[in-house]
Amino acid sequence: MSMKAINLAQTVNYFRQIPLSGQDLRFWFVAREGSPRGYMRSLLRTVNEPVKLLFVGHRGSGKSTELNKLAEELSDKFYTIHIDIRAITGRTTPEYEDVMLAMSTQIVIFCIEHNLVRTPLVEPVRQGWESLRDWWLQVVAGLPIRPASAETTISAQVKTLLGDIELSARQSSAAREQLKFQINQQMPDLIRHLNWVIAEAEKNSQKHLLIVVEGLDKVDLEAATQIFRDHAPTITSPVAAMIYTCPLALRFSDHYNTLKLSFSEVRYLPNIAPRHRDNSPNPEGMATLRDIVLQRLEDRLIEPLAFDLILQACGGVPVWLVFLVRSAAVYALNRSEQAVIIRAEDARSAIKELRREALAPLSRRDLTVLRARHGDRRLTNDTDEQRLIYNGSLIEYDNDVQWCDAHPALWSLLEQADDDNPDDNGLD
Numbered sequence: 001m002s003m004k005a006i007n008l009a010q011t012v013n014y015f016r017q018i019p020l021s022g023q024d025l026r027f028w029f030v031a032r033e034g035s036p037r038g039y040m041r042s043l044l045r046t047v048n049e050p051v052k053l054l055f056v057g058h059r060g061s062g063k064s065t066e067l068n069k070l071a072e073e074l075s076d077k078f079y080t081i082h083i084d085i086r087a088i089t090g091r092t093t094p095e096y097e098d099v100m101l102a103m104s105t106q107i108v109i110f111c112i113e114h115n116l117v118r119t120p121l122v123e124p125v126r127q128g129w130e131s132l133r134d135w136w137l138q139v140v141a142g143l144p145i146r147p148a149s150a151e152t153t154i155s156a157q158v159k160t161l162l163g164d165i166e167l168s169a170r171q172s173s174a175a176r177e178q179l180k181f182q183i184n185q186q187m188p189d190l191i192r193h194l195n196w197v198i199a200e201a202e203k204n205s206q207k208h209l210l211i212v213v214e215g216l217d218k219v220d221l222e223a224a225t226q227i228f229r230d231h232a233p234t235i236t237s238p239v240a241a242m243i244y245t246c247p248l249a250l251r252f253s254d255h256y257n258t259l260k261l262s263f264s265e266v267r268y269l270p271n272i273a274p275r276h277r278d279n280s281p282n283p284e285g286m287a288t289l290r291d292i293v294l295q296r297l298e299d300r301l302i303e304p305l306a307f308d309l310i311l312q313a314c315g316g317v318p319v320w321l322v323f324l325v326r327s328a329a330v331y332a333l334n335r336s337e338q339a340v341i342i343r344a345e346d347a348r349s350a351i352k353e354l355r356r357e358a359l360a361p362l363s364r365r366d367l368t369v370l371r372a373r374h375g376d377r378r379l380t381n382d383t384d385e386q387r388l389i390y391n392g393s394l395i396e397y398d399n400d401v402q403w404c405d406a407h408p409a410l411w412s413l414l415e416q417a418d419d420d421n422p423d424d425n426g427l428d
Helices: 008-014 022-028 036-045 063-073 085-089 096-113 123-139 154-171 173-185 186-201 221-235 248-250 257-261 282-293 304-313 318-335 344-359 366-375 385-390 408-414
Strands: 054-056 076-082 210-216 241-247 266-271 394-397 401-405
Touching: 008 054, 008 123, 022 063, 036 054, 036 063, 054 257, 054 318, 063 076, 063 210, 063 385, 076 096, 085 096, 085 154, 085 186, 085 266, 096 154, 096 173, 096 186, 096 210, 096 221, 123 154, 123 173, 123 186, 173 186, 173 257, 173 266, 186 210, 210 266, 221 241, 221 248, 221 257, 221 385, 248 385, 282 304, 282 318, 304 318, 304 344, 304 408, 318 344, 344 408, 366 385, 366 394, 366 401, 366 408, 385 394, 401 408
Parallel strands: 054 241, 054 266, 076 210, 210 241
Antiparallel strands: 394 401
């Protein structure tokens, strides 16, 4: 059974820039050469102690989809708790206290909702719940948190309390600052209470907990650097298996060798390389990119030339591939409400839009660096290159040898003289 778009309206809805999950994951997932998912799965199944993994890759490279697939494959052994720091905190510049607060509230609430911790009929368990509740009440003293009903169970009181704390921290800067201060002062107690919940959950379940912390690869680079560089031992302190997604730029920083000491292993998700370093086509990479598209639409909906233009322009980054197909389908429908196929002119319009977005954050210096890397495809840990990798303007590949190139949507601009300003609709 398949689920493919049979018209352009369905194409627009099937090509959304969100990670695959649930039914979409089962229908549309495409296995990729070079993915570390199989290795991570074997490691987590085999090692007895809680594994701490750092998962790095380009923004938009498909890390979340790979992690969702991994969770599905491990569902017989692990309860997976997905924690998106950026979504929970609502911040682009989180600090390590925000990470620990989000992790603590989400893990405890998950364990309560899934009945992983025993109802506190046994005295030690009751004391544990009461200690957890009272500690959080102490931490949030002074915040407008509504009191829980005395008739509700202690675990229900804790769930309500933590939900209110999370909401207050997201909606009020003053509340967040107060919580940050208290959590920073009492971090050992926060970790102790969190690990009590994890230990109780794993003791009373046939499965272990796997905590997947995402979003730190999408926040401000300096904020992410400070969290991983300065607080890696703290954010990996929960006694459960953990996977953190991390900005790829940190892999090329001077801090990388230090921060990775807090993790059992580092695994890298490479981009899908449409070309080799010598600029010759890479048939394997192009075939994977084609499969990603053809899992979601019937090939009659896109002209061969339009398809080729999109495959080249996405740079092997899945999020841009999905964006270009969706955008081209919208341009086709804008061209004619009765359109039944994506034409080359629609693909060129989508590529032009992507180029405009890619250019927006770039300075003249950035263009100089990108022009040089487009010429020699040599990757270094230069600070400018780290930043350009982080914002997606410079793309790393590791087929053949490790190399890089500017985003293909920018090539036609970079290959012009400095004083030219091309406004073509194609990919040179």
